[in-house]
Amino acid sequence: MKNIYAALLFTTLVSCGGSQSSNAPSSVASANASSVAVSSSAAVSSTSAVSSSSALSSIPAQSANSSSGCGSAAQLATGLQALIIDGVERSYWIEMPANYDRNITYPVVIGLHWRGGSASEIYGWNGFFGLKDKYNGNAIFLAPQGLDAGWANTGDRDIRFLRNMITEVQQSVCTDTKKVFATGFSFGGMMSNAIGCQMGDVVRAIAPMAGSLWSGCADSSHKVAALFIHAKDDGVVPYSAGEEARNIFLTRNACSTSTEPLGSNGCVEYQGCASDKPVVWCGTETGGHWYPGFSAQESKDFFDRFN
Secondary structure (H helix, E strand, C coil): CHHHHHHHHHHHHHHHCCCECCCCCHHHHHHHHHCCCCCCHHHCCCCCCCCCHHHHHCCCECCCCECCCCCCCCCCCCEEEEEEECCEEEEEEEECCCCCCCCECEEEEEEECCCCCCHHHHHCCCCCCCHHHHHCCCCEEEEECCECCECCCHHHHHHHHHHHHHHHHHHHCCEEEEEEEEEEECHHHHHHHHHHHHCCCCCCEEEEECCCCCCCCCCCCCCCEEEEEEECCCCCCCHHHHHHHHHHHHHHCCCCCCEEEECCCCEEEECCCCCCCCEEEEEECCCECCCCCCHHHHHHHHHCCCC
């Protein structure tokens, strides 16, 4: 079934590409329209977010949620990392805080690229969908690279990769094991949904943008909090596909159909969800196949709710 979904995605992107917002960089527009990888090494930035001492002091020190990498010298540094999964070399970029402290439990934010995009773009000019600036150096960011230009997740190969990536990071640097978050756009949004369906034991919340269930949605007893962002005029991943994904999490989290407005960007939060597992829907009237400017702040505010 996942291979069928991946084929549908490829057909849809080829036939419907070009409907993205004019706000999207030309490299992204090209990738969505023609499914051609557009990564450029020139797009990669090595600049690290600089955090202030006052901001760092607001992060709690080691706790019961401290990963095994706390208290020791960091075994990973900002840059490209590699893992062998199922006999295949996989890679991810890690962005460490400029003023990293081995005794501070940092949240982990995973940014997943679109079809034809790359991890280096998320790490570089994209700034993890704008979230890097919002955290002001007080988080560890991961940008994994998909296979075959995206996240088909054939046979759960990408789930295994991401699990191993998270484990390696938690063993190598100091993180908060209860604050692992995932977000992504288009194919990255689909993989965010797959993570939410299957990896609630290690990921606390997801924020898919223009996503669907086309990367799969395995059964699991573990639940995650979820915030969805989708434009009604998305011509690549239909609005209804985003609603289908949302409805899976509404059912899993035992939410009612009642909603209450949340924030100032038209988002609504479903009521009656399982304890500490909220579901939020941000459906925009326009925007095409891209994510809105408010997405970083809404995602950051949502992630900040979880301790």
